[in-house]
Amino acid sequence: MADSVTRLLRAGALLLGAMALASGVLCGELSGELGGGLSYRTSWLGNTYGFGDRRWTPNSVEALAVTPDGILFTNALWDEGGGEITMIRNGGVVGVAESTHGWGNNGGDAIAVGDGYLFAAARITNVGNTQAGKPGYPGRDLAWYGVSRRHLARPELGAPFAGGVGNVGGPTRNSFLVLNAVEQRRDGSPRGLAVRNGVLYVANTYRDAIELYDSQSMQRLARWPAPQPGRIAVDGDGNVWAILNCCAARGRTVVRFNRQGQRGLVAPLPEGSLPVDLALTPDQRLIVADNGPRQNLMLFEVRGDTVRPAGELGERGGAFAGGASAGAVPPGSTGVHRFHGLSALAVDGQGNIYVAMNGVGPRPLHAGAANFGVVLESYAPDGQRRWNLQGLLFLDAVHADPARPDEVYAGTRRFRLDLDKTVPGSEWSYAAITVDPFRYPEDAALSDAADGRGVPLMRRIQGRLFGFFTDRHAKYLKVYRFDRSHGEVAVPAGFFSLRHIDGAWPPHQPPAGEWIWRDGNGDGRFQPDEFERSPSGDGAPMQAWWVDSRGDVWLGSFAQGIRRFRLQGLDRNGNPKYSFEHVEKSRMPPPFTRIQRLQYFPESDTMYLSGATAQKPYEAANWDSTGRVIARYDHWSTGAPVPRYVLDVDRLPGAISENGTEGFAIAGDYLFLVEARNAHVRVIDNRSSRQVGVMTPGPEVGCESGWVDMPMPITALRRDDGEYLVFVEEDAHGKNLMYRLQPPSGVVQQAQTQVHPSCAGRKVAGLR
Structure with missing residues (x-):
């Protein structure tokens, strides 16, 4: 087997090397000087690898x-x-x-x-x-x-x-x-494979059968009836262990089939278990991954026709375990043996154990790809962790806690930053998972209908932390509260929907029209009396959600101007209160004919809008872009705002209109504007609207980024020491880019540099 290991490693090295050559020459510098003094370095968070060496952990x-x-x-x-x-x-x-x-x-x-x-x-x-x-x-x-x-x-x-x-x-x-050749809307995926002694075993879940094939000729040898078989493993005697009813919410079993396909031994699973994968150790012990409330690995000793429990690996409850008392580990905290969302299991010839987890578990039948991010870990036979890999972000942007800027949140994760570290990619650590599928099973994060939890805006209201989340297409606004009694877990607190959501989720919603939900009894679930329905029917089509620092919710519509839901305080459970009775409306301000993005800052009474104008009309091909015009309005609340500037994005130095723009963020003295197709970040002086530089992915991340393709893909903050942090969605390789920008000193000229200097001579492009 040593020769096969060498060949595999050589093959892997060749693949990675070929990928690097395909993208051009390698680069070496770690920082850029753009626009007469704009100095930054590229870093990242959310993935063990930055892709600088052409490697990444899958999402x-x-x-x-x-x-x-x-x-x-x-x-x-x-x-x-x-x-x-x-x-x-x-x-x-x-x-x-x-x-x-x-x-x-x-x-x-x-x-x-x-x-x-x-x-x-x-x-x-x-x-x-x-x-x-x-x-x-x-x-x-x-x-x-x-x-x-x-x-x-x-x-x-x-x-x-x-x-x-x-x-x-x-x-x-x-x-x-x-x-299986099936209609495209059907799910014909086999959920289990195993091979031993010339036989390939296939769990053909769609056909309710375990099928045996000759591994050389690939001709079918046999078919055994089995209800919805999932993961399978073959022991040393040729018996097949299988999870049956693998995708059901209840009634899953772990059964042994003999070599003739007859069912026999059944593993004694504890009440409430949800087996998702299984494996056999070299000494023929059975290990079952339990994605139920236990969130651990169950070991069983098998002797002849008996099977009995033989221990567990992993803390019971996994990352969802813990308490609120002093010294207790808060629920949601990650760490060794704190599994969360087990999806896969394997064991090698030395008894080392490998697990994958994503926060929720395996992909359900008929669902799309489960891109919730992944943690991969390996444990020695004695239970000591050997290594850990993380690929945690997909269609995610991160946003900092306003009171603790070293704590940043994604859709279902919290990261801790240590910005004293300067090696790119070393500044972050994975601290917590903020979704609990057992305590809050109706959380929008778990619903395809709500497009998951989405992208956060973190806000402090009366000193308390809240997360306001928009989904990939900015159809909804989801409200969560954080408090010490629930540890790291975000408690569903509210929801804004412009119209009825088709399907069974959420339960008890109004049959038609725009609605607001607030968690009146504090259980994080939907009750019939917790909805308020708009008297005006469906809400106007829009994509521009914003929550200001006071907790007011803003909506910028495509054609009907702006609405502002005034925060009405917090209820007895600590949930923000909003109502259709407390809405202020504003007309579409000139020069706009369509609003695509909106950000308002009450401290300075400043409004930023982007979208389309008569001279720069809406482009259907870039339907979720910011539009081609951005305007800043001072003294917004006077009712007669005048733009301080109106920025034509196409006229920025070096701009290519086909690249489009996907989002913007305001911090300190700058407006940061990210392009869709190449992820370049244009740095705009927020007083004059002059471009002072362009930040592009550096060699630390392979000089590349995926396309930026959701309405709120970029956030920014200015640290107390003057450094700017700019975070940008990067889906191609499962992370967020993090630019660390030192602001220029003195006057700078308009800059049009498009490529990080260390990446010169190399193809720098967004990857679809």
């Missing part, structure tokens, strides 16, 4: 498999950077398998290694019917779910077989086994 892991030598493989339906199948050795990412991302290819929900091959669950689509029926693609409105077979020593290469299909002309051509 989703649904399944794990490990060789006896300890080379770990992940699989997921989607990772934005193409790392659906990622290879890890001794806690370090060594490569990706490729051909799982784009042009109809996706990863999947299961993975296995053995017999010289890597077997990965995968999906092939027909690229929106553009390739329907062509060789290597499914027919119209269909998707193929099945198994991609790769050479273990070179997993970027397929291992073709008679009857194999897919990827005609590519490196994985004719190496895909179709299990």
Whole structure:
């Protein structure tokens, strides 16, 4: 096996090296000098890697498999950077398998290694019917779910077989086994794979069967009936352990099948267990990952026809355990053995254990990719943690607690900053998960209907911390309260919706029209008497949400001006109170014909608006952009505001209108404007609207960023020492960029530098 390890490591190094060459020459400087004195350095948070060495931790892991030598493989339906199948050795990412991302290819929900091959669950689509029926693609409105077979020593290469299909002309051509050809809206993904002694075992969840294939010919050998089988493992005697009813909320079991497919032994799971994965140790103990309230690994000793509990690994309750008393670990705090949202499990030949967790657990049936971020950990047989990897952010921006700027929040995470550290990527640590699916199962963070929790605006009201969250498309505003009695967990406190939300979530909402919900009884759940319905029907279409420092909620509509919901104090449970009876309306101020973004600062009575004008009309192709005009209005509350400046974004030095702009942030003396397609951050003097520099991704992050593609992707703050921190969404490699800017001294000329100087000569582009 040592030779295979060497080949795998060499393959991983070659893949990473090829990725670096494909992007151009490597760069070395760590800071930039732009615009006659604009000095900054690029850093990041949310991922173990910054991508400066072409490595990143994927933002989703649904399944794990490990060789006896300890080379770990992940699989997921989607990772934005193409790392659906990622290879890890001794806690370090060594490569990706490729051909799982784009042009109809996706990863999947299961993975296995053995017999010289890597077997990965995968999906092939027909690229929106553009390739329907062509060789290597499914027919119209269909998707193929099945198994991609790769050479273990070179997993970027397929291992073709008679009857194999897919990827005609590519490196994985004719190496895909179709299990289920289903309508694209259906979920035909296999949820379990195992291989041993020439047999590939497939949990064909869609067919309610465990299927056996010859691992060389890929011909089917047998099919055993099994209700909704999930993860599977094969013991030394050829028995198959399987999770049955794998995707049900209740009634999951762990059952052993003999070599003839007959059910036998059943593992005695504790009440309330929710098994999501299983594995066997070298001494044939059974380990089951429990994503129920216990949030730990359950060990079982198997002797003949008996199985009995043999211990646990992990603190009961995981990260959701804890208390409010002095000295107690607060609920939500992360750390060793504090699992949260277990999704996958594997064990190598030395008994080392590997786990993946994302805060919620495996992808439900018929759901999209579970891009909640991931923590990967390995534990020695004695329970000591060996290593930890983190890829925590996707469609996330972060925002600081106004009273504690070293504490920053994302949709479901809190990070701690230590800005005395100066090595890029070293300044942050993962401190807490702020969603608790057991205490607050109706949290919008857990609902597809609400597009998850979203992007935070952190505010202090009467000294208390609140989070106001907008989703990726800025359709809703979600309100959460934080208090010591609930530890790190954000308690659902309120919700603004412009119209009825289709589906079963949230329960008890009004049947039509705009509504506001407030958690009247403090339980974080929706009750019929907690909704207020607008007397005016649906709210005006809009995308510009804002919450000012006093807690007032602002809405800038596309065509009907501005509304302001005045905060009416806090209720007895500490929830902010808003009502349709306390709304102020303002007309669309000139020169705007459409508002796309809005930010108001009561301390200076200053309003910032962006959007479209008669001279710069709305562009449907950039529907969620800021628009091409930004204006600052002083003395807004007088009722007759006059713009201090009106900034034509297209006229900024070096601007390319096709890049579009996606968001802006105000801090200190500057307006920071981020472009959509290349993530360049333009630094604008907020008094004169003159551009003083452009910050671009530096070599610390590979001189690259993904596209910025949500309405509130950038936040900024000025520290007491004068340094500016600017955070920008970066989905391609599972993080946020963090620029550390030292403001220029003296007068600076308008700057148009577009590329970080250390990245000169190299392709610098946003990655879709």
